[in-house]
Amino acid sequence: MAMKFEKTGEGRYSLDVKGYVCPHPQLYTKSALSKMKEGELLQLLFDNASSGESIASMCDKNGDEIVEQVTKDGSFTWTIRKA
Amino acid sequence: MESKDRKNQLWAFAVMAFFVIVSVASYAANELYVYLMAYLWFGFVYGMCLQGGRFCFSSAFRDLFAVGVPRMVVGIVIATVLFGLTASVVAANGMSSFHAAPLGIHSVIAGAVFGVGMVFAGGCASSSLYKTGEGNGTSLIVLASISVTQAVLVDVGGWTNKLVPASWNASAVSKGLPASIDAGDGWVDQYLAGYVWNQPKATFADLLGMSNDSVAGAFVGNFLVGVVLPAAAMLVVVYVFWSRKGFLKKWKREGKSAGLKADLVGFWTMVASSKRTAVAGLIIGIAAGLHMYVIKGLRLKFGIENAGAILKATGNDFGLSARGTVFDPGYWYVTTQEAQWFGWLFNKLGWDNMDNIFFGLSNGVPNPIYNLAGWMSISLIGGAAVMALLHGEFKFKKPTLELATWAVIGGSLMGVGARLGLGCNVGAFFVRTANGDASGWLFGLGMVGGAWVGVKFFSWWTERKMAKEIGAAPELQI
Numbered sequence: 257m258a259m260k261f262e263k264t265g266e267g268r269y270s271l272d273v274k275g276y277v278c279p280h281p282q283l284y285t286k287s288a289l290s291k292m293k294e295g296e297l298l299q300l301l302f303d304n305a306s307s308g309e310s311i312a313s314m315c316d317k318n319g320d321e322i323v324e325q326v327t328k329d330g331s332f333t334w335t336i337r338k339a
Numbered sequence: 340m341e342s343k344d345r346k347n348q349l350w351a352f353a354v355m356a357f358f359v360i361v362s363v364a365s366y367a368a369n370e371l372y373v374y375l376m377a378y379l380w381f382g383f384v385y386g387m388c389l390q391g392g393r394f395c396f397s398s399a400f401r402d403l404f405a406v407g408v409p410r411m412v413v414g415i416v417i418a419t420v421l422f423g424l425t426a427s428v429v430a431a432n433g434m435s436s437f438h439a440a441p442l443g444i445h446s447v448i449a450g451a452v453f454g455v456g457m458v459f460a461g462g463c464a465s466s467s468l469y470k471t472g473e474g475n476g477t478s479l480i481v482l483a484s485i486s487v488t489q490a491v492l493v494d495v496g497g498w499t500n501k502l503v504p505a506s507w508n509a510s511a512v513s514k515g516l517p518a519s520i521d522a523g524d525g526w527v528d529q530y531l532a533g534y535v536w537n538q539p540k541a542t543f544a545d546l547l548g549m550s551n552d553s554v555a556g557a558f559v560g561n562f563l564v565g566v567v568l569p570a571a572a573m574l575v576v577v578y579v580f581w582s583r584k585g586f587l588k589k590w591k592r593e594g595k596s597a598g599l600k601a602d603l604v605g606f607w608t609m610v611a612s613s614k615r616t617a618v619a620g621l622i623i624g625i626a627a628g629l630h631m632y633v634i635k636g637l638r639l640k641f642g643i644e645n646a647g648a649i650l651k652a653t654g655n656d657f658g659l660s661a662r663g664t665v666f667d668p669g670y671w672y673v674t675t676q677e678a679q680w681f682g683w684l685f686n687k688l689g690w691d692n693m694d695n696i697f698f699g700l701s702n703g704v705p706n707p708i709y710n711l712a713g714w715m716s717i718s719l720i721g722g723a724a725v726m727a728l729l730h731g732e733f734k735f736k737k738p739t740l741e742l743a744t745w746a747v748i749g750g751s752l753m754g755v756g757a758r759l760g761l762g763c764n765v766g767a768f769f770v771r772t773a774n775g776d777a778s779g780w781l782f783g784l785g786m787v788g789g790a791w792v793g794v795k796f797f798s799w800w801t802e803r804k805m806a807k808e809i810g811a812a813p814e815l816q817i
Contacts, residue, residue: 277461330734
């Protein structure tokens with residue numbers, strides 16, 4: 257499945273990197289967040305568990321807030337507010 | 340949801356039961372196979388820790404350069420220091436099975452090739468095993484690619500002989516190896532016998548004029564000077580260049596002033612930032628030291644030097660090397676046993692691959708069922724699968740063509756790097772650095788450089804794909 261980055265509403269974006277392994281999910285997340293404005297929300301969909309740990313650390317370091325984390329059947333859906 | 344969790348639990352128990360049955364059946368067949376059980380269950384523990392802690396050597400340097408995240412460097416440092424401490428206790432008691440590797444520029448070059456490969460492949464040799472246990476098809480391709488590349492590379496002669504310096508050839512044939520080994524044919528054979536074996540071996544204890552199994556040599560030479568000081572320096576560099584700025588920004592936002600106290604708090608915050616990685620590092624470090632102790636203890640108990648004696652005694656002696664040995668490192672290792680799996684398969688298909696040094700002189704090509712060290716990698720996958728199943732993180736993932744391509748390229752580069760460096764991120768870096776072997780740090784240095792190159796490439800690739808995606812969607816012209 258190919259990476260999909262789309263605008264889903266005013267100030268809301270979605271990045272789907274399901275199927276990708278390291279380092280792609282973290283690199284695409286970094287790139288997507290860098291293109292968004294402060295306060296905007298990114299819904300991130302991925303299924304590579306180890307990327308999650310790095311993305312969480314990256315958000316913590318940059319001040320971005322993970323407002324919701326849902327895990328279901330080996331897939332992760334996170335909502336990140338850009339700082 | 341509940342039924343899915345229940346199903347996952349049942350699968351986890353089934354995986355666990357498989358390894359229990361293998362252990363009991365092998366022990367029932369012959370008491371000597373307790374040796375197999377030792378490798379198997381330490382492998383299982385490594386798998387659980389790697390998956391639970393998302394413990395990946397590739398991630399350590401890759402995520403540092405790619406997204407500025409130091410959590411995995413911290414995890415590796417904790418694991419290495421703990422392993423170094425337990426290894427020193429084992430060595431000081433004369434129970435170490437570790438042997439230093441030849442020291443030279445080849446370790447840096449091998450590490451660099453391996454480093455590029457692990458970024459392309461999406462994980463190092465050990466993390467590709469645990470990710471296979473999570474159901475990741477791409478990681479399985481990486482494993483196959485590492486294994487096939489090594490099995491082929493060690494036996495390739497022909498035109499590659501023309502790339503060998505005459506001095507390597509002369510040195511290799513003068514080594515007086517058994518008649519079944521043709522050391523003058525094959526690039527890797529001549530590289531090993533004509534160049535690598537001529538390099539000095541040195542632990543930090545050796546360099547300081549101490550004996551490796553003395554208390555001073557083990558704790559001061561190999562542990563303090565060889566592990567603690569370089570590891571501490573590595574953490575300070577990572578804090579100063581990747582963590583300090585962000586921490587001080589937060590610190591000042593809270594109205595606090597910068598200074599030594601701020602830096603000490605910042606340093607500790609970096610170390611404690613990922614508890615799951617730190618805890619995994621702690622358990623891996625202790626388990627790796629215990630592993631050496633247990634294997635050495637079993638060798639003393641059975642009066643053997645190598646597992647080849649066990650295979651001979653039990654009548655399963657197909658594929659033993661010219662010395663009657665098989666690969667039996669005595670500690671955690673990854674890539675060599677994987678090369679043996681395909682080496683055995685190629686041999687069975689009619690490829691005479693026992694005239695080279697790697698298979699024919701040292702490691703052999705035993706049947707995978709009787710490959711005792713091989714069970715360590717199989718059970719590592721199993722341990723990771725159990726953890727992933729119990730935490731709802733197991734998922735079969737079919738690789739896309741793009742990821743499969745990176746997996747083959749990355750796995751091949753790791754296979755080449757592993758053979759040039761006589762090991763991977765575990766055997767050539769983690770085990771060696773923790774045991775005070777200077778060559779481990781050289782391999783690590785190359786691995787860091789290779790990871791940097793790999794990250795530069797993937798950052799370009801990612802931005803290129805993002806630009807395409809944004810270009811195709813007007814609403815994304817942010």
